[in-house]
Amino acid sequence: MPSGDTYRPSVNQYPPSLQPKALTKILTRVTLLLVAVYFMFPIYWLMVSATKSDNGLIDSNGFWFAPQTVDGRDAGGFHLVENYQGLMETAAAGGHYWRWVLNSVFYSTAAALLGVLISVMAGYALSKFKFRGSGVVQAAIMGGLLMPIALLSVPLYLLFFQLGLLNNPLAVIIPSAVSPFGVFLGRVYVEASVPNELLEAARIDGAGEFRIFFTMVLRLLAPAMVTIFLFIFVATWNNFLLPLIMFTEPSLKPVTVGLYGMLAYFDPDKGQVLLGALMAILPVIIMFTFLQRYWRSGLAAGSVKG
Incomplete structure (x- = not known):
């Protein structure tokens, strides 16, 4: 062989x-x-x-x-x-359709990249370091998994209104990146894929914590990071309520909100909106097609001991 x-x-x-x-x-x-x-x-x-x-x-x-x-x-x-x-x-789209698609790609990619880093760093800290209050943090994360995200939309709107960040991509990217589910997955993957013996050997050799994390841990967690990336990417792509209340500028809307506006406030042919919805799922299909090999290995991480 x-x-x-x-x-x-x-x-x-x-x-x-x-x-x-x-x-x-x-x-x-x-x-x-x-x-x-x-x-x-x-x-x-x-x-x-x-x-x-x-x-x-x-x-x-x-x-x-x-x-x-x-x-x-x-x-x-x-x-x-x-x-x-x-x-x-159509006047409803105003020539913005492909802009809406690019907005969705940008918001989803930026939120997924930032969310992967936050999730892996938080999961690594919760798994490998013992500190006062870690149990409370983990309980809060589990509570976040049980809370419907729609309940946070109005508080987030008020917060970003006070910060002057309405009609700003950060109003969608930051809340989407901070994912309790991503942190939970990050912790699970760290426990399954990063042995304590390897970390101890690196510390004995004089490596600092940041060097260990960015040169060793991230490489071990590459398949898991792809899995977390895809989960956050799809969640951000399908998010509707948060960008609906955060954006009023048509040029900033993602494709989900843009197509909703065409149906809600105008009278286009329904076939046009359905075609827009069909083309809007193509980037997600392409993403899964190219990353499915890493996604499968990430889902299987930790399923076999040893």
Whole structure:
């Protein structure tokens, strides 16, 4: 076997007592197929609906593309090009659609990068250092996991209003980066991936705490950091209420709030908004596609001892 390759035994190499039964294999595959259909079907519906006009959404089959006419009424046919042109030209968007997408990418990326650093540093401190009040801090973090984030929106608005940071990207980036769930994951991954013996050896060799953290700990936690990054990125991308109350300038809105404004305050073709929603999920899909290998290894960190 070439050096560096990972040995993965096939199922047939296990003894018969450990091999799954035929019925178990069939049920597992059927279950996985149903789960895949359950999660992929809304995306399929969105792809089909994004090609329709308002008349097509009402008169045609919801699970297939609209014909040109239905019972003598105009159903619009394949309306994708018209929907894209309308999305770019509508007064509601004001030419801001791609600006909204870039805003979402910037807010989510900045919050995720800052959140990863905060989560890993806090998790490392809580896991490897004993200090007065650490139990209270951990209890507060667990309490933060149980608190709905919507309850904090009004207090955060009042705080950033006093600081003069409304209509400022920091009003969304900072609250999104400080994630109790990210700190919890950081602590779990540090306990599973950073051995105390390695830290003690580095201290004996004269390395300082900052050097140990930035040159050793961060390398050991790279897969876990990708996992935390993706969680915070998606949470920030899907955040709606916080940017809704923090931003009034159209050019600062993320795509979630921008598309909501098109539906709430104007009367665009619904197909335009659905097309905008479909294109808005592409950056998240691309992010998961390129980082899924590290994400899987991060999720599995600590699952096997030794």
